[in-house]
Amino acid sequence: MNAAEQAVTVQMASKLGAIVHLFRQCNPDLRADLHPWADDPHTRNWVDPDSIDIGFHLPGWSRRWQARSLLLQIRLYCDPDFPQPRAIGLDIVGFSYMSEQWRFSSIGQGVFSGNNLPSEDLQNQLRAISHEILAVLNS
Template sequence: MNAAEQAVTLQMASKLGAIVHLFKQCNGDLRADLQPWADDPHTRDLMDPDSIDIGFHLPGWSRRWQARSLLLQIRLYSDSEMPQRRAIGLDIVGFSYMSEQWRFSSIGGGIFSGNNLPLLELQQQLRHLSHQILEVLNT
């Protein structure tokens, strides 16, 4: 679900701002998009209400990122014992002009997959960033 739709409280809006700030530390030229999904009936049917989705766009294709755009999907979970949803993991996908280039999931080992992976230094930075994002959302 678009992050902008999840920012219904001041606390959540602050947390989303902190997440954008953390990502911009990896590359100050990143531009955040809190509404990466189109608002049409078909897209609405495909959206996951248990995720917070943020798009990031670079000014052009980046060799370091092996991408031009990124999609961050933060996975949320709630159960009957805890009414407040908590972040359990995240996925980051890197896109070029042509298609998906790589994918990272913090769930299940923090593995990168794809044909054109970001530089190793950036992979480590994104793994660390995923832990920071989960901390921000779960405090």
């Protein structure tokens, strides 16, 4: 689900701002997109209501990122015993002009996969940021 649709409280809006700030520590030129999904009936059928989705766009293709755009999907779990959903993990996908280049999931082994992986230092930075994002959302 688009992050902008999840920002229904001041607290959640503040958390989303913190997440964007964490990501921009990797590259200050990243532009956040809180509406990465189109608002049409076909797209709505595929949107996961148990996720918070944020797009990020670089000013051009980046050798370090091996991408031009990113999609961050934060996976949520709605426990019936708690009023607030909990963030349980996240997926990050890097795209070039042609297609998906790489994928990272903090769920499971936390490995990167794909044909053109980001630099090793960026992979480590994204792993660390994923832990910080989960801490921000679950605080």
